[in-house]
Amino acid sequence: MANNLYSYNDFFPTPKKSLPTWVLKSFHEFNENINKKDFPCLLGMIAHRKQLTKVGFIENDEPSIGLKMSKIIQEYLDILRSLENKEQKGLLPLIIFLELSDEKSLEDTHYSAWNALTKAHEYDPSEWIKDIPKDSSSPNFAYCFDNEIWFVNVGSPFHDKRKSRNLGSSIVLAMQTLSGSNCFYKDFDDKLTWQKKIGKRTKNYDDGMEVYESLGSLFNHGKPRPLPESYFLPDNNDVFFDKFWEKDIYKYTHILFDFDGAIADSSECAIISTQRAFSEMKLPVPTAEKIVHLMGIPIERSFKEMGANKLSLSNFEKLLSIFRSIYKIESENHIKAFPYMKESLIELKNQGKKIAIVTSKKTDVAIRNINQLGIEKYIDFVVGADQVTKPKPNPECILVALDFFGIPKHSLQRVMMIGDTTFDIMAGKSANVDTCAVTWGSHNQKTLKESNPSHIAEDFHSLVTILSKKLIACPFKNQSNKNTLSIQP
Secondary structure, X not given: OOOOOEOHHHXXXXXXXXXXXXXXXXXXXXHHHHOOOXXXXXXXXXXXXXOOOEEEEEOOOOOOHHHHHHHHHHHHHHHHHHOOOHHHHHHOOEEEEEOOOOOOOHHHHHHXXXXXXXXXXXXXXOOOOOOOOOXXXXXXXXXXXXXXXXXXXXEOOOOOOOHHHOOOOOEEEEEEEHHHHXXXXXXXXXXXXXXXXXXXXXXXXXOOOOOOHHHHHOEEOOEEOOOHHHHOOOOOOOOOOOOHHHOOXXXXXXXXXXOEOOXXXXXXXXXXXXXXXXXXXXXXXXXXXHHHHOOOOOHHHHHHHHHHOOOOHHHHHHHHHHHHHHHHHHHHHHOEEOOOHHHHHHHHHHOOXXXXXXXXXXXXXXXXXXXXXXXXXXXXXXXXXXXXXOOOOOOHHHHHHHHHHOOOHHHHHHEEEEEOOHHHHHHHHHOOOEEEEEOOOOOOHHHHHHOOXXXXXXXXXXXXXXXXXXXXXXXXXXXXXXXXXXXXX
């Protein structure tokens, strides 16, 4: 037996010492579930009780998921094709455990499973089956590997209501070839009879939840049609199920931008307005460098750090009023978008991303400046300093945006905070979202690096590249053969 595939007796009664602890746990959980008397998959139960189950696993630090996946599948096919007993051939299941890593939701586990399946095609020894379309959005698409059509059942620990798809604490791929499974049935009518019987048991096992509609469409006028909708099921029938296999999936879905220094070049306006306001109030005029360095935090705080802390409350309010009056006039001429900023926002919106501005400006001022730059239709939400009690580097402004978009905690890894100051990066990190420091604003690259952002972008091209990182890409569309296959890491 090769090292990538294991049998029942490798787990019972004495497990192989070489097997990782998480794999042993996954198998015992799988074994416990499939041996329940009301478990819906009768064929899986029969096969497992006959100790026919073949098991492979992929750890989360596997250097080549596609290579490991292909080896597991190929070893399984070698066994399947060597069998002469038709019943054994018709029942032989392949179970692949994927170790959880950063997955925090059902959606994440589906992405990981699809990624493993698709990356195996870098090592597929055969051409795609001629009569099966490669476009995974096609109603006649099926997963193919080495001249075989496959059924794939993806189970996840995040299936709560749909218990039939929760087989333990790892991602579980239960796989079988169409040619192999056909060996079990007498004829097509016999296959439909088994499908109806299993469907009824599935409904009972899932506490009365209707069987997902796509599970009733595995056969189309007698022809195989194992659709992706049958591989990946939502947790109930009341939710919209995003058919992610039909398109590229981007890692970052929600982008939060600081405004000044990230989107807008407003340093000249800030310098002019601040120096004139301080001069009118007979205060020492701060240097341009000092003003630019403190951009990114509210003026109520930065002005005190620039020497206005000794003013009385009324005079401090007067300083702020003078600054805002000057700034409103000067912004007409001295606030402009950074080059390629608008084009970048258009590209991000074309990818379906939601975009918010989280700024230390007051909301009405920020909206006025956004309209002035002509980018208002690309912005979904604005959080200004007047909407929070604690400004950056406190994460409150980011939390307001997350609440507006309804982003749950387990999806925070899909959010990116972008800013030109350490205050932005610190706020993002405190909110547990990824961060990207841009070097064309207030703080230089050395200073930004000290705040340890997730990414650093030196121009808008590199920023869009970072934000366009894909979890997975649909690998089958418009591919003529395996040599042209392109899969995102």
